[in-house]
Amino acid sequence: MDSLPLFLPCAGQVEPLLGDEVRRITGLAGEAVRVLRGGVQLPAARWQHVLQLNLHSRIAQRVLVELAQAPYRSEDDLYALAAGVDWAAWFTPAQTIKVEVTAQKSPLKSLNFAALRIKDGVADQFRERCGQRPSVDTQRPDVRIHLHLQAEQATLYLDTSGEPLFKRGWREDKGDAPLKETLAAAMIAATGWDPHGEQPQSLYDPCCGSGTIVIEAAQIACRIAPGLRRRFGFERLLPHQPALWQQLKAEARAAEQSAPVGIFGSDIAHRMVDFARRNAERAGVAQVLQLRGGDALQRQPPVATPGVMLLNPPYGERIAAAGQAGHNLAERRQLGFTAREFTDGGDGGEFFAQLASHWKTCYGGWTAWMLTPDLKLPGKLRLKETRRVPMWNGPIECRLFRFDLTARGPASPRQQGD
Ligand SMILES: C[S@@+](CC[C@H](N)C(=O)[O-])C[C@H]1O[C@@H](n2cnc3c(N)ncnc32)[C@H](O)[C@@H]1O
Structure with missing residues (x-):
């Protein structure tokens, strides 16, 4: 071996x-x-x-x-x-x-x-x-x-893994379209967010769903090994060395620490926030994460110092369904969606225009990273991206767009994207 x-x-x-x-x-x-x-x-x-x-x-x-x-x-x-x-x-x-x-x-x-x-x-x-x-x-x-x-x-x-590695062993509650944990981790890596760096920044997902991105981020911040809560295929193979495995797990546990930065998530659907809370408990990061309900178009920054926003926003059918949801309005309300989600025209155009406007007013200095298959997203936000990283979500080709948000103010009437 x-x-x-x-x-x-x-x-x-x-x-x-x-x-x-x-x-x-x-x-x-x-x-x-x-x-x-x-x-x-x-x-x-x-x-x-x-x-x-x-x-x-x-x-x-x-x-x-x-x-x-x-x-x-x-x-x-x-x-x-x-x-x-x-x-x-x-x-x-x-x-x-x-x-x-x-x-x-x-x-x-x-x-x-x-x-x-x-x-x-x-x-x-x-x-x-x-x-x-x-x-x-x-x-x-x-x-x-x-x-x-x-x-x-x-x-x-x-x-040697058995169940695929995106199954970390903490997810029981999932929303309609949860990200795979492995892709959320790749998104975090692509942003360069480093909670252990010299100037660690907070991380916030304002459309957090069942919490995949923020739970990954919180485990990274706490140095919690992703495989500590599950079993592996190699445990059933003949070369398995249980003593070595126990030693590696003990070393991983000994390296855990408290989070050096704040990590925040919110979602318009309270049901999703409940899912995220329960998932965070099982992932061992409930104390680290601050999760709340709320509309991304209204939520104020969770901390005073600008940080990093990272999200995969609602896309396509989801918004279209919400926008045209007269027929299933009652059902969606039961699920915890509020009126705001039903105002969109179908392609997310109005939602993203309002989101960018809100960010320019309230999130000056923040960096926002968004994963989407919608190549027209920067146009809808009326923001120019500063990076676009190609990334596949299963069979779907996506981009991780980076936007550097500058505050809107009277002194700069012709700001980026206005
Ligand atoms: C593509 S999902 C995100 C999935 C999430 N990353 C996960 O792994 O579970 C988009 C999320 O945006 C939420 N959402 C839709 N409209 C919103 C709004 N106006 N404000 C905040 N969240 C919203 C939906 O409830 C949904 O959970």
Whole structure:
């Protein structure tokens, strides 16, 4: 377990941020950490790195061990690929398995059949060696095997994470469109917000929903490791070293501290604020976060010193639904939406014009970062962005826009965006 090739997939366009994070967590540098399309590769990591990365990475989706790679043309080639791996080094036939397949430009017709052939390769090897074969469990497998198919290359991975890493173990209450925790963490990293820097700034999400961004930020501020509240796939693998794992968790707990800055969230839907509160309790940051109900178009800054706003604002259907919501007005009121949300014309134009006006009046000196698939957002805000960072939210291409807010005042009638 001294020279393991690892691959950590992540959301599109955030690979360099994950590369920085991996270097920070492992202490590895140079060619030991390669930033590739779709993720970060560690060509020769140690088992301890597997544990550290699962425990501390906020941006990676999984930590995979690369087991085999070869050119392929047919399902039989995949069977041969699986047959060449020494599975008994990783798990026993008494354990259950699941094979998951991802593909890009694969010539194969059925990915299900590809998964079946990998499963056959694993099962036949165990049966030949010890007369027993692992069975499949698609719901709660002990061991997850990933097959990634490109046009000509097939790669087999063993998943050391189990449940994907965005599942931190604290979310039970979610809103309609919660961000994945891993993407929220990538957004925070992209802003450069550093609560432990020389001049730490407060962070505020005025459309916080179930609290994903602010809970991530609060854990970062308190140095709470994201993986402390969940179990991992590697705990069921044969190389698992429980003493080492306990030691790493103890070290992580010992590093926790109180937050050096204020972190604030608010949302117009009180139901969402309740969700965020309960999530924050489970995430161990209820004391750090200040959560309130309220309309982003009216809320005053939560602190006197300007800080950073970070949000994924309501988008598209959500606002359209609210704007045209005569028919389901009663239902939405029951959910805790107030009249303000129903005034928008459908594309968010009026909402964002009012939001920018409010920010110019009350949030001079703040920096606002907004993640949206709406490339017209700066136009709707009538603000010129100072940065635009491409980022994929699953299959949806987004931008993280940065706006430096300057105060509106009588001395500057022709301000940016007016
Ligand atoms: C895309 S969701 C944000 C999801 C959130 N990041 C999460 O992970 O749960 C947008 C949020 O904006 C809220 N919202 C809509 N109109 C608002 C307004 N006028 N003021 C404050 N929040 C608003 C909605 O209630 C919703 O929770």
